[in-house]
Amino acid sequence: MNEILVTSLLIVALFLLLGSGVWIGLTLAGVAWIGMELFSSRPAGDAMAITIWGSASSWTLTALPLFVWMGEILFRTKLSESMFRGLAPWVNALPGRLLHTNILGSTIFAAVSGSSAATCATIGKMTIPELSKRGYPAEKVVGSLGGASTLGLLIPPSIIMIVYGVAAEVSIAKLFVGGVLPGLMLAALFSGHLMIWALLNPAKVPKADADMSLAQKLAESRHLIPVVLLIGGVIGSIYTGIATATEAAAIGVVGALILSAAQGSLNRSTFVASLLGATRLYCMIALILAGAAFLTLSMGYIGLPRHLAEFVSGLGLSPGVLLVALALFYILLGCFLDGISMIVLTMGVILPTVTAAGIDLIWFGIFVVIVVEMAQITPPVGFNLFVLQGMTRREITWIARVCAPYFGLMVLALLLLWWFPGLVTWLPSRM
Amino acid sequence: QTKWDLPAAYPATNFHTVNLTQFAADVDKATSGKLKITVHAGASLFKAPEIKRAVQGGQAQIGEILLPAYQNEWQMFGADGIPFLATSYAESKKLYAAQKPILEKKLAEQGMMLLYAVAWPPQGLYSKKPINSAADLKGNKWRAYSPATSRIAELVGAQPVTVQAAELSQALATGVVESNMTSGATGVDSKLYEHLKYYYDVQAWLPKNAVLVNKKAFDALDKPTQDAVLKAGAEAEARGWAASEKVNTDTLATLKANGMEVLPPSPQLKADLQKVGETMLKEWLDKAGADGQAMLGAYRK
Amino acid sequence: MRKLLDSLYTGSAWLAALFMIGVLAMVLLSIISRVAGFHVPGTDAYAGYAMAGAGFLALAHTLKSNEHIRVTLIIGKLTGGARRGMEMWALGVATLLSGLLAFYAWRLAWQSHEFHDISTGNDATPLWIPQILMGIGCTVLFIAFVDEWILEMQGRRARAGSDTRHE
Numbered sequence: 018m019n020e021i022l023v024t025s026l027l028i029v030a031l032f033l034l035l036g037s038g039v040w041i042g043l044t045l046a047g048v049a050w051i052g053m054e055l056f057s058s059r060p061a062g063d064a065m066a067i068t069i070w071g072s073a074s075s076w077t078l079t080a081l082p083l084f085v086w087m088g089e090i091l092f093r094t095k096l097s098e099s100m101f102r103g104l105a106p107w108v109n110a111l112p113g114r115l116l117h118t119n120i121l122g123s124t125i126f127a128a129v130s131g132s133s134a135a136t137c138a139t140i141g142k143m144t145i146p147e148l149s150k151r152g153y154p155a156e157k158v159v160g161s162l163g164g165a166s167t168l169g170l171l172i173p174p175s176i177i178m179i180v181y182g183v184a185a186e187v188s189i190a191k192l193f194v195g196g197v198l199p200g201l202m203l204a205a206l207f208s209g210h211l212m213i214w215a216l217l218n219p220a221k222v223p224k225a226d227a228d229m230s231l232a233q234k235l236a237e238s239r240h241l242i243p244v245v246l247l248i249g250g251v252i253g254s255i256y257t258g259i260a261t262a263t264e265a266a267a268i269g270v271v272g273a274l275i276l277s278a279a280q281g282s283l284n285r286s287t288f289v290a291s292l293l294g295a296t297r298l299y300c301m302i303a304l305i306l307a308g309a310a311f312l313t314l315s316m317g318y319i320g321l322p323r324h325l326a327e328f329v330s331g332l333g334l335s336p337g338v339l340l341v342a343l344a345l346f347y348i349l350l351g352c353f354l355d356g357i358s359m360i361v362l363t364m365g366v367i368l369p370t371v372t373a374a375g376i377d378l379i380w381f382g383i384f385v386v387i388v389v390e391m392a393q394i395t396p397p398v399g400f401n402l403f404v405l406q407g408m409t410r411r412e413i414t415w416i417a418r419v420c421a422p423y424f425g426l427m428v429l430a431l432l433l434l435w436w437f438p439g440l441v442t443w444l445p446s447r448m
Numbered sequence: 449q450t451k452w453d454l455p456a457a458y459p460a461t462n463f464h465t466v467n468l469t470q471f472a473a474d475v476d477k478a479t480s481g482k483l484k485i486t487v488h489a490g491a492s493l494f495k496a497p498e499i500k501r502a503v504q505g506g507q508a509q510i511g512e513i514l515l516p517a518y519q520n521e522w523q524m525f526g527a528d529g530i531p532f533l534a535t536s537y538a539e540s541k542k543l544y545a546a547q548k549p550i551l552e553k554k555l556a557e558q559g560m561m562l563l564y565a566v567a568w569p570p571q572g573l574y575s576k577k578p579i580n581s582a583a584d585l586k587g588n589k590w591r592a593y594s595p596a597t598s599r600i601a602e603l604v605g606a607q608p609v610t611v612q613a614a615e616l617s618q619a620l621a622t623g624v625v626e627s628n629m630t631s632g633a634t635g636v637d638s639k640l641y642e643h644l645k646y647y648y649d650v651q652a653w654l655p656k657n658a659v660l661v662n663k664k665a666f667d668a669l670d671k672p673t674q675d676a677v678l679k680a681g682a683e684a685e686a687r688g689w690a691a692s693e694k695v696n697t698d699t700l701a702t703l704k705a706n707g708m709e710v711l712p713p714s715p716q717l718k719a720d721l722q723k724v725g726e727t728m729l730k731e732w733l734d735k736a737g738a739d740g741q742a743m744l745g746a747y748r749k
Numbered sequence: 750m751r752k753l754l755d756s757l758y759t760g761s762a763w764l765a766a767l768f769m770i771g772v773l774a775m776v777l778l779s780i781i782s783r784v785a786g787f788h789v790p791g792t793d794a795y796a797g798y799a800m801a802g803a804g805f806l807a808l809a810h811t812l813k814s815n816e817h818i819r820v821t822l823i824i825g826k827l828t829g830g831a832r833r834g835m836e837m838w839a840l841g842v843a844t845l846l847s848g849l850l851a852f853y854a855w856r857l858a859w860q861s862h863e864f865h866d867i868s869t870g871n872d873a874t875p876l877w878i879p880q881i882l883m884g885i886g887c888t889v890l891f892i893a894f895v896d897e898w899i900l901e902m903q904g905r906r907a908r909a910g911s912d913t914r915h916e
């Protein structure tokens with residue numbers, strides 16, 4: 018019963034602080050502090066400082082500020098405008114038209130970036146202003162970006178898969194490959210959703226441009242060359258061994274600067290504006306990450322996620338019911354903790370149960386990654402929601418609402434993976 | 449009832465962590481639940497480089513660290529990371545005995561005590577290409593993950609490459625890294641056989657994991673509980689060394705079973721590496737001073 | 750005083766931006782050194798410290814630019830005294846928390862110095878040196894929150910509507 022008391026108290030504190038307008042990163046730190054002071058005998062302050070320093074200076078995160086900067090540079094070029102010009106004639110016939118750029122862009126960028134926040138910030142910088150200018154409804158623009166950018170986790174490379182792979186001692190290479198088909202399937206589900214919505218709401222989709230002949234379409238495609246070169250260069254640098262997945266972000270920044278110079282939009286003032294804009298956007302995310310790191314530490318001390326996991330593990334459920342229970346458990350946890358913390362705090366307890374139930378650990382890894390993707394867009398603590406709030410200035414409740422359909426589609430994806438486990442296991446088994 | 453937190457950097461299934469979990473259970477039983485130790489595996493509470501200061505500062509009462517990782521702070525911590533000084537379990541135990549009094553003194557100054565230490569299996573050389581002498585390593589992209597591995601690369605003329613453990617698998621696949629020096633156990637954990645073909649059992653060194661206790665937290669326990677902790681620690685130490693040897697045998701077999709060539713080093717390679725070891729020992733002694741001399745004297749006695 | 754405070758926030762933001770360039774430089778250096786076959790030890794660690802510098806030093810400026818996010822669902826609906834009371838409460842909590850953060854950040858750097866805590870990587874940096882960036886950044890944030898709190902009390906704080914879009 019003590020557990021329930023602790024949980025309710027912390028949740029009340031969280032909603033009280035968030036609701037009264039305390040900044041989100043500080044709220045998380047505050048809740049963590051309250052938790053440590055009340056329910057653990059450790060000195061909160063020193064532990065907080067070590068942990069926040071550790072997360073803020075961790076090499077693994079360096080791709081995030083760089084990708085954010087890349088987005089800010091591209092935002093000040095004609096790149097997104099020309100990309101949309103090149104794509105428009107091809108998607109005219111597709112219900113939903115240019116809305117699919119969020120899905121396509123996120124899927125491609127996910128092959129470069131291992132984090133969903135970076136995917137969201139970089140793609141959003143290019144698509145949100147352009148799609149809004151063309152009159153696409155904000156709810157679909159923001160929602161599809163919020164949903165699709167979580168693919169950054171599922172399509173390799175992926176930070177969360179590395180964390181899981183180390184904890185579960187499964188091949189990270191196989192996990193990466195295992196994420197490819199489910200990632201494409203999710204992208205297809207998202208696009209399918211947009212098409213159905215567009216067919217049902219034809220009035221809400223802006224008019225198509227004039228029809229073009231194939232030759233004209235191909236000619237318009239020349240506008241895609243810069244973006245293809247840029248993304249191709251970044252992906253290429255990883256797969257040719259010039260850069261690691263984290264370092265590729267630096268190639269992205271340099272590529273964006275070159276592109277910006279080639280288009281003539283690079284000058285002192287745009288450079289400074291992109292630099293300061295990126296520093297602020299990164300700083301906003303960093304404060305939340307700092308609070309989240311401390312909350313994770315506090316939860317580690319209090320042992321709440323661990324005890325919940327022990328409870329689920331101790332129920333002696335059959336594989337199917339166990340997975341349902343785990344999905345609910347992670348969705349609930351994902352409302353309050355970020356994905357990596359969830360994995361780190363619970364895997365030690367959950368994995369033996371999962372192994373005993375005879376569930377394939379590669380398959381379970383993909384299952385966990387999708388559940389973590391869902392956590393990115395569930396309130397009150399969802400990193401994609403925060404990034405989108407920072408970029409659009411909308412209320413977080415509105416953003417969570419427009420992202421909700423994509424949450425539902427991810428639940429559907431979990432069911433599909435349960436019915437067709439081969440979607441995950443087939444490719445890795447051929448390695 | 450007292451509660452201790454034990455941060456550990458390695459996953460729950462690693463033999464060191466399994467041993468720690470057993471240790472915690474033993475303490476629980478011996479004290480009839482008066483001292484509960486929670487093992488936080490997989491760096492879930494503090495990350496590897498933060499664990500020592502967490503114990504030192506009292507954020508955790510007990511914690512497990514990789515000793516040679518702290519060589520930058522104090523050279524003596526790196527004694528079991530000196531290549532080709534102690535290359536078998538028997539030698540490693542002897543080295544531990546020589547190190548122990550010096551380590552205990554330093555840790556006492558820092559407000560901690562050494563509960564026990566267990567060696568990792570010996571470090572071998574993983575490579576994409578066959579390596580018959582140090583000359584074959586020239587220009588080879590060698591993963592430098594610590595000051596010692598950087599220095600070896602410099603001495604054999606390999607190119608040190610900085611790649612984090614998390615990205616190793618991808619770096620091997622794309623050729624960013626071509627060789628790596630680590631134990632058979634780590635090689636199996638990180639599935640190095642997926643990308644590398646050769647393992648040379650050069651037994652470069654046996655680094656130790658040490659379990660440290662915050663002295664104040666220990667002093668706050670009553671005498672019977674203290675004794676229970678010490679006794680369970682001694683048992684864990686004995687158990688850990690035996691487990692390490694078994695893991696060494698098992699993991700080399702696993703490497704083989706996964707298509708890796710597990711080979712003894714050629715006489716030339718062995719001689720070349722021996723020379724590297726001598727140079728590095730000399731360099732280490734210069735930095736470690738009197739403590740280093742004392743330890744080496746005791747070890748070679 | 751106003752001028753001094755504003756230049757404190759902008760000054761540290763410029764430093765943060767320089768550290769952002771530092772992250773890029775360090776990551777590029779590690780790529781170039783590998784391709785060109787030379788070795789610079791510790792680029793990964795330096796990139797991490799630079800990232801910490803970029804994050805912490807920009808905190809106050811980001812706050813003043815109204816880019817740190819929060820939930821304004823309730824606060825946005827309030828007017829007059831209720832609004833001011835709620836704002837002062839939120840700013841008060843934030844002042845307290847950023848003050849704790851600043852205090853313990855300095856204590857962290859001081860303890861690292863006392864413990865001789867040195868990076869375990871190839872860079873072997875005494876950690877108190879980069880940790881000073883966290884101390885400075887959190888202190889400037891604390892000052893900015895105190896500043897905002899006083900401005901709010903005097904009714905001179907710029908109202909941040911929810912319509913100010915990012916760029």
Ligand code: NA
Pocket residue numbers: 126127128129130131132168169170171172173174175
């Ligand atoms: Na990805």
Ligand code: NA
Pocket residue numbers: 351352353354391392393394395396397398399400
């Ligand atoms: Na969430």
